Amino acid sequence: MKLTEKVLTSDLAESEAILKDILHNSSDVVFRKLQTDGQTLLFVYVDGLCDTNLVEQIILKPFLYKGFPGDSNEDSHFTQVVQRLMLPVLKVSSVTIAGKVVEGILTGHVALLAEGESEAMLADFQHYQERSVEEPSSEVVVRGPRDGFTESIRVNTSLIRRRLCTPQLVNKSFQVGEKSSTKVEIIYLHEVANESIVEEVIRRINQIKIDGILESGYIEKKIEDTPYSPFPQIQNTERPDVVCSALLEGKVAIVTANTPFVLIVPMTFWTGLQASEDYYERAVFTTLVRWVRYFMLMIALLLPSIYVALTTFHPQIIPTVLLISIAAAREGVPFPAVVEALMMEFMFEALREAGVRLPKTVGSAVSIVGALVIGQSAVEAGIISAPMVIIVATTGIASFGIPRYNLGNAFRILRFPMLLLAGFIGVYGILVGITVILIHLTCLSSFGVPYLTPVTPEIAGFDKSLIHRAPRWNLRRRPKKTTGNNDNLT
Known part of the structure; x- marks a missing residue:
């Protein structure tokens, strides 16, 4: 025994x-x-x-x-x-x-x-040292609640209960981790959430075999559908209002002890492009911001590739005056455009990572000064052309416009293979890369829900929040794929 x-x-x-x-x-x-x-x-x-x-x-x-x-x-x-x-x-x-x-x-x-x-x-007699409820640093909004999750699971569930005061809010608890025995709870709205999704979440959590759960990211990697995809299939957030909004749509929240990040399943591609503030501001302004966001997404993924493809293989497409300006700036640069772009992208990513890892008091200063000094010095030395510095800087700024950090990481990764394809076969390489990405997105799913829902498979009447943000009074039904009762008003 x-x-x-x-x-x-x-x-x-x-x-x-x-x-x-x-x-x-x-x-x-x-x-x-x-x-x-x-x-x-x-x-x-x-x-x-x-x-x-x-x-x-x-x-x-x-x-x-x-x-x-x-x-x-x-x-x-x-x-x-x-x-x-x-x-x-x-x-x-x-x-x-x-x-x-x-x-x-x-x-x-x-x-x-x-x-x-x-x-x-x-x-x-439980008593742990707890951090007070503060505004999340990773999801800042101009208008909206200022409270965020903490490392205490009971504080986090209470923040959700305060917003959804209904007996339909169901909380189920699990112990995950052979050594850590970390408390994990799933939260959903009874008769709103799809029962098959709830059962699938419970099944996947019960199948987790691991020594310890130190952060919700451990659970995310264990239960996601396609772990090798660069695109996230599980949403994470520090904001209680985001979780409550997802619960009202029929989704399931996974709350883990000792972390302020709550997981939300299922996740779609369009969810990663939406911010909580979109539903607090006026519909006209939010629609404009959403269009700008889509445009920034395309810039973050394709701008360096398009520049390399046009300057290397298709200069006849560029207006003559602009082409002369680019050629003059590139005179004396010893590297092809694709090598030049890769060098600058790697340098930009290194500066961004350094700014994150360094102490807050010096991190921003080092990253900004480093970018200015290195960029200016490289241009003056003739190693990098000035247009390439502009292209990479514009791409970096556009990548910060993606609301969800984990979705932004996916496009940071894909930018490099798109650059290589553009450097080898030009615009045709870009088209091949976009086709492969679209096929991959179409094949992805999150807990049985297609990743591009409601665009493909198309759901009539549920595109109001994609192209434009409809007025609140016109958003009358919950998403069909995630809820067990979409006839209720939201």
Whole structure:
């Protein structure tokens, strides 16, 4: 029999030895014995996971100053008497399996054992250092709520409950990770979410076999449909309003302990191009911003490739005056346009990564100064042409216009193979690359929902939020693919 499967005995010393063996005598686990009215009591908890002040006030002081609660002639067991009289806490349970006792201790509970009793009582005194609710730094909006998720799973679920005060909001809990036992919860609206999607999410989470879950990204990689695709199939967000909006559309949220990022499934391509602020501003302004966003998306993916293809293979397409200007700027540059573009793209990505990893006080300064100094020096040295610096800078600025960071990463990756195709076979290479990307997007799905829904497969009447943002009063139905009841008004 495994040590964790052993049953506690009425011998307090033996039970203590079993718990110490399972916990390997860890220095942060407190074993405290008390003698009161001839009764020997043992308190076990982890220092730092429990509210020690509350433990002293509710448990230790009453036993020290008042003695054993109740008449010693009573037939009631010790655990029953203590649970009734001495522990005014929310969650108290009795456990006899040593492994269950240790599991409770490691999750912030206090275990109480008594001489002559073969069961332990677990009292919930969880207390963790928590970050206060702040505005998310990765999803800043001009208009909208300023609160964001934290590393506490209970704070995160409460932020969702505050916005959706309905008994239809269902919360199901899981323990994932052999060593970490990380708490994971899925949240959805009953009779709104598609039951087949909910069941698929539960099935995939139950199939996860891993030692530890340190961030929701671990779960994302384990449950997504096509892990080798550059395009994300699971949305992540730090904003409660984004999660609630997705739940109202029939989607499922996955909340993970110890991370402020909540996952939303299923995800479509168009979701990655929408910001929460789109539905807080006026429809006309949002429509204009959405068109600009689509244009920036095309620039981020294709602008360097088009420049390389035209200057290398199809200069006759460029207006004469502009062609003369480009040729004059490229005079003396020793590299072909494709090599020049690749060098600048790699340098830009290196500066962007350095700006992210460096401390905030110097990160932005280093990235900006580095770009200015390196770009100007390269142009003056004749290694890089000035038009190429403009092209790469414009591409980088356009890539920042994609609202979802993980979708922007996909286009950052695809920019390089598109450059190579343009450098080898010109515009035909660009057309081949676009065709391959479209075929890949058409074949992708997220939890059974096609990635390009509702464009392909086409769903009549559900393109209002793609080309333009319709007024709120005109958005009357939920998406058919994600909901079990799309007849309700949203």
